[in-house]
Amino acid sequence: xxxxxxxxxxxxxxxxxxxxxxxxxxxxxxxxxxxxxxxxxxxxxxxxxxxxxxxxxxxxxxxxxxxxxxxxxxxxxxxxxxxxxxxxxxxxxxxxxxxxxxxxxxxxxxxxxxxxxxxxxxxxxxxxxxxxxxxxxxxxxxxxxxxxxxxxxxxxxxxxxxxxxxxxxxxxxxxxxxxxxxxxxxxxxxxxxxxxxxxxxxxxxxxxxxxxxxxxxxxxxxxxxxxxxxxxxxxxxxxxxxxxxxxxxxxxxxxxxxxxxxxxxxxxxxxxxxxxxxxxxxxxxxxxxxxxxxxxxxxxxxxxxxxxxxxxxxxxxxxxxxxxx
Amino acid sequence: xxxxxxxxxxxxxxxxxxxxxxxxxxxxxxxxxxxxxxxxxxxxxxxxxxxxxxxxxxxxxxxxxxxxxxxxxxxxxxxxxxxxxxxxxxxxxxxxxxxxxxxxxxxxxxxxxxxxxxxxxxxxxxxxxxxxxxxxxxxxxxxxxxxxxxxxxxxxxxxxxxxxxxxxxxxxxxxxxxxxxxxxxxxxxxxxxxxxxxxxxxxxxxxxxxxxxxxxxxxxxxxxxxxxxxxxxxxxxxxxxxxxxxxxxxxxxxxxxxxxxxxxxxxxxxxxxxxxxxxxxxxxxxxxxxxxxxxxxxxxxxxxxxxxxxxxxxxxxxxxxxxxxxxxxxxxxxxxxxx
Numbered sequence: 001x002x003x004x005x006x007x008x009x010x011x012x013x014x015x016x017x018x019x020x021x022x023x024x025x026x027x028x029x030x031x032x033x034x035x036x037x038x039x040x041x042x043x044x045x046x047x048x049x050x051x052x053x054x055x056x057x058x059x060x061x062x063x064x065x066x067x068x069x070x071x072x073x074x075x076x077x078x079x080x081x082x083x084x085x086x087x088x089x090x091x092x093x094x095x096x097x098x099x100x101x102x103x104x105x106x107x108x109x110x111x112x113x114x115x116x117x118x119x120x121x122x123x124x125x126x127x128x129x130x131x132x133x134x135x136x137x138x139x140x141x142x143x144x145x146x147x148x149x150x151x152x153x154x155x156x157x158x159x160x161x162x163x164x165x166x167x168x169x170x171x172x173x174x175x176x177x178x179x180x181x182x183x184x185x186x187x188x189x190x191x192x193x194x195x196x197x198x199x200x201x202x203x204x205x206x207x208x209x210x211x212x213x214x215x216x217x218x219x220x221x222x223x224x225x226x227x228x229x230x231x232x233x234x235x236x237x238x239x240x241x242x243x244x245x246x247x248x249x250x251x252x253x254x255x256x257x258x259x260x261x262x263x264x265x266x267x268x269x270x271x272x273x274x275x276x277x278x279x280x281x282x283x284x285x286x287x288x289x290x291x292x293x294x295x296x297x298x299x300x301x302x303x304x305x306x307x308x309x310x311x312x313x314x315x316x317x318x319x320x321x322x323x324x325x
Numbered sequence: 326x327x328x329x330x331x332x333x334x335x336x337x338x339x340x341x342x343x344x345x346x347x348x349x350x351x352x353x354x355x356x357x358x359x360x361x362x363x364x365x366x367x368x369x370x371x372x373x374x375x376x377x378x379x380x381x382x383x384x385x386x387x388x389x390x391x392x393x394x395x396x397x398x399x400x401x402x403x404x405x406x407x408x409x410x411x412x413x414x415x416x417x418x419x420x421x422x423x424x425x426x427x428x429x430x431x432x433x434x435x436x437x438x439x440x441x442x443x444x445x446x447x448x449x450x451x452x453x454x455x456x457x458x459x460x461x462x463x464x465x466x467x468x469x470x471x472x473x474x475x476x477x478x479x480x481x482x483x484x485x486x487x488x489x490x491x492x493x494x495x496x497x498x499x500x501x502x503x504x505x506x507x508x509x510x511x512x513x514x515x516x517x518x519x520x521x522x523x524x525x526x527x528x529x530x531x532x533x534x535x536x537x538x539x540x541x542x543x544x545x546x547x548x549x550x551x552x553x554x555x556x557x558x559x560x561x562x563x564x565x566x567x568x569x570x571x572x573x574x575x576x577x578x579x580x581x582x583x584x585x586x587x588x589x590x591x592x593x594x595x596x597x598x599x600x601x602x603x604x605x606x607x608x609x610x611x612x613x614x615x616x617x618x619x620x621x622x623x624x625x626x627x628x629x630x631x632x633x634x635x636x637x638x639x640x641x642x643x644x645x646x647x648x649x650x651x652x653x654x655x656x657x658x659x660x661x662x663x664x
Contacts, residue, residue, distance in 0.1 A: 222427035228383045230442050231414030240441075241430050248432075320475040321431055 006316065014309050021301040026070055029290050030063065079298070080291035084284070089295035093277065097299060099169060100276035102183065103269070104261045106192065107199035112254060115204040119211025119250075120243050126216065142205035146264050150198040150271040157194060164194050167273030195272040199264055203257055207250050214246035221245070248319050255311030259304040330531045331357040331380075331499060336393035336403070338375050340385065347603045349375040351555040352393070354630060355638075357499065357548075362525055362532040364546030364563065366539055366578070370600055372555040377501045377535045379403075381420055382410045398498060415446050419492040423504040425484035429476035435487050436472035439494060447495045461490040466520060482513040489521060493528070500525075503535045518545050539582045543567055551575050554600045554611040557630055561637040571639040571647040573616045576654035594657040610642065617659045618643055618650050 045053070054060050058069055073080070079089035118134075125131050141149075158166040169182075169191050176182040218224060219242050227237045266278035273279070277296050284293035316322045338350040350372040357363045365373045378384050380395060382402060395402035398417065402410065422428040429438060436458055443454035459469040465486040476484060485505060492500050505521070506514040522545050525532055534546055542549050542563060549566045551559040551574065559572040570576050580594040598615040601607050610628050613619040622642050630640040633647075643650060653659050 222422060222424060223430040225383060226420070226422060226428045227430075229381045229414060229420045230446060231411045231416070232441070232445055236441075236445060244432055245430070319432060320434075321477050 007313065010309055010312055014305055017305055018302065021305070022071070022074060022298065023067075025294055025297055025301075026067055029294050030066075074298075079295040082284075082289055082292040084287050084289045084292065089291045092280070092292060093295050093299050096275055096277050096280050098179065098183070099274060100262070100265055100269070100278060101303070103192065103195055103199065103274060103276060104258060104265060107196045108203060108254065108257055108261055110196065110200040111202075111204040111257075112207045112250070114200070115207030116211050116243075116247065116250060118204075119208040120215050120238070120246065122208070122212045123215030123219065123246075124238060138205050138208055141201050142209075144202065146198055146202040147267045147271050149202060150195065150268050153194050153198055154271070165191050167191075169275060195268050195274050198268050198271075199261060202264060203261060206253060206257060210250050210253055211243075211246055214249055215242060218242050218246045248315065251314055251318060252311055255307040258307040262300050262303060327358040327360055329356045330359045330398060331533075332394075332396040333376075334394045334396070336376065336379065336395060337391040338372070338379050338384070339389060339391045340375075341387045341389070342604070345604050348391070348606070349388070349555055349603060350379070351606075353552070353555075353557045354393075355550045355557055355560045357531055357533060359531055360525075360529045361547040362522070362534055362545055364542035364549040365533055365535045365552060366537065366542050366549055367552035368537055368600065370554075370603075371552040373535045373537075373552050374503055376552075377420075377503050377533060380418055380499070380501050380533070381414060382407075383414075415442060415497065416495050417497055418499045418501060419495070419497040421485075421488050421492045421500060421502040421505045423507055425488040425508075426476065426481070428488060429484060431476055434473050434475055435479070439472075439487075439491055442491060442494050457494070458490075461494060462487075464493065464524060465490045481509055482517065485509060485513075485517055486520065489517070489524070493524065493530075496528070497530075499531045499533065501533045501535070504537070505534070506541065507536070507538065514541070515544075521545065539578050551578070554606065555603055556611055556640065557638070558612065558641070559637075559639045560630070561634075561639075565637060569647070570651065571633055571637065571644045572612075572641045573618050573643075573650060573654065574612050576651055577615075577660060580654065580657070580660065592657060594660050596660060610640075617654070 051060075058066060061069075077090055079093070081087065082089050082092055085092060118138075122131055122134055154166060157163045170185070170187050176185060182188050219238075224237060224241050227241045232240075262278065265274075265276055266282055268274070269276045269279035270282055277299055281293060281296040281300070283289075284296060333356070334354050336350055336353045337348060339346040339348045341347075349370075353372070353376060355363070365376065367373050375384070375388065379390055380397075380402065382390075382405075384390075390403050393403060397413075400409075400413075402413075405413070429435065433441075436455075439458040439461060440451065440454040443449040443457055444451065447454070449457065458472055462469040462472055467483055467486050467490070471479070471483070476487075479487060485508075489505070492502075502521070506517050509517065518541065521532070524530065534541070536542060546563045548561065549559075549563045550557055551566070551572065553574050559566065559570065559575050561571075566575055567579060570579065574596070577594075577596040581596060582593070596615055601611055601614065607613065607624075609622075609624040609626055610616070610619070613623040616623065620642065626642070628640045628642045630638050631644075633639045633644045641647075
């Protein structure tokens with residue numbers, strides 16, 4: 001009972017935010033300069049043909065009518081057709097979404113696992129020479145632009161050493177029976193490695209520094225002192241009581257990081273020719289493929305908002321003080 | 326007289342602050358007889374909490390035990406290796422902290438935190454530990470149905486009771502209680518003290534009760550050690566301390582607190598001034614600057630802790646005149662004149 005109500009409230013909030021995003025997207029693309037049909041209409045069409053097309057797309061109707069048509073279509077999962085591919089946007093997006101999600105989550109999981117462990121370790125090694133060397137190194141990785149880091153990794157591990165392929169998700173000519181087989185194949189994973197590492201190296205700084213400072217605070221708490229007075233083993237003191245509490249804010253940052261990561265994907269996917277939503281978005285905008293760009297934006301927004309919801313719910317699960325508030 | 330469980334001799338503990346040392350406890354000596362509650366009383370910063378924590382050997386990073394011995398059950402706690410000390414922690418010496426709210430880990434259920442100690446330190450199995458947790462909750466008067474609660478769902482009094490249950494979990498020989506009731510209101514204070522007293526008698530526990538509140542001492546402690554500015558100034562049984570104190574500071578402390586037992590005169594007389602700076606302590610008696618009876622001798626020569634009467638230790642040059650001084654000390658004007 002008590003856990004269901006906050007869940008419902010959060011879900012309602014999510015829908016509200018989603019509606020706002022959808023509305024902004026709708027207006028944003030209407031406010032863009034140029035006729036949205038410019039890319040679609042062949043210059044050889046006659047004026048009558050062009051008007052017929054405009055009517056066919058409903059672009060002659062007032063804005064509010066267009067808005068409701070748009071909302072109605074969205075509810076049915078109808079995102080329109082891509083100008084460039086002449087295929088439904090929804091289909092295209094669903095095809096690319098898994099690539100983006102795999103890249104985003106694998107890199108974040110690597111970044112957070114490493115960051116949390118290293119952050120806790122650094123807090124433990126407070127005031128040591130190791131810390132003095134490690135902190136600037138972490139800050140340096142944080143400061144490197146991800147496209148630059150991606151290119152450096154490409155130059156070293158792909159072009160010089162030839163350990164990893166330079167781009168794409170699989171070698172030309174390979175085919176797999178199912179998506180599952182593709183995603184678990186060595187071929188796919190070796191393609192994934194460099195872009196994943198680029199994003200992971202770029203994003204491990206946040207959880208690392210956050211974890212470290214949280215740990216330093218938590219280790220001063222009374223319950224940690226008590227754990228020592230109880231004679232619990234150092235690992236129980238540091239991990240069970242220290243790290244477990246220091247982890248809470250790091251988990252929240254995970255959801256925020258997903259948002260940032262999707263943003264980072266736009267760049268990294270382009271560098272590694274990774275067929276994901278971010279790269280598609282860049283291409284769509286460049287080609288004035290408004291329906292596709294709009295769809296890609298929407299999808300990214302949905303992922304970010306959903307992750308925030310998950311983080312909220314996870315937090316209630318991780319911190320008992322929240323669930324009963 | 327009961328066998329001595331803990332015997333502290335010449336214990337000094339210093340904090341390193343910047344390049345200087347603050348000697349928080351300086352040459353303290355006292356005994357804890359088996360099966361008694363010994364009060365450790367004094368104002369903030371007198372070193373009582375530092376001393377209590379030293380018994381667990383979990384002290385601040387910048388603190389160090391600077392000499393002296395803590396003979397506990399045949400072993401010197403100050404000289405034990407970290408490994409041997411850790412074996413002793415909680416099994417033989419447990420601790421009740423002042424703030425039970427922050428001493429319980431907020432993310433675990435109370436039951437888990439009790440079971441943790443029973444399993445990790447007591448070697449119990451889970452089922453056995455569960456049963457013991459229920460028993461402990463019943464002992465301290467909390468409904469065992471609340472075991473599955475999180476600490477934040479407990480009231481202040483319940484948390485303190487849970488902290489006591491936790492401290493008793495492994496049947497320790499010595500329980501060190503650091504201001505266990507200070508954060509609670511008077512009604513709950515009394516309930517908790519009664520509970521603690523009852524359990525202490527029932528289990529034959531030895532307890533060190535750190536407090537700044539002389540009414541708590543009067544209510545529960547068999548013996549009392551009075552500390553001032555890092556020094557033990559008086560040490561005797563509580564009745565003697567309350568009725569025939571030998572040290573002017575003890576006389577002053579008594580005036581400064583309301584009496585829990587009787588209505589009293591209702592007049593509270595504070596001791597004016599504040600304790601000396603421990604970075605650079607005065608050369609004579611540390612209380613001299615606030616003492617209405619201080620002489621030149623007091624200001625220049627530090628009095629040693631001596632047995633002025635049988636089983637009554639005091640560090641005062643004028644202890645022999647105590648009977649007269651006590652009468653003068655009862656007059657609030659005696660204390661008002663001191664700056």
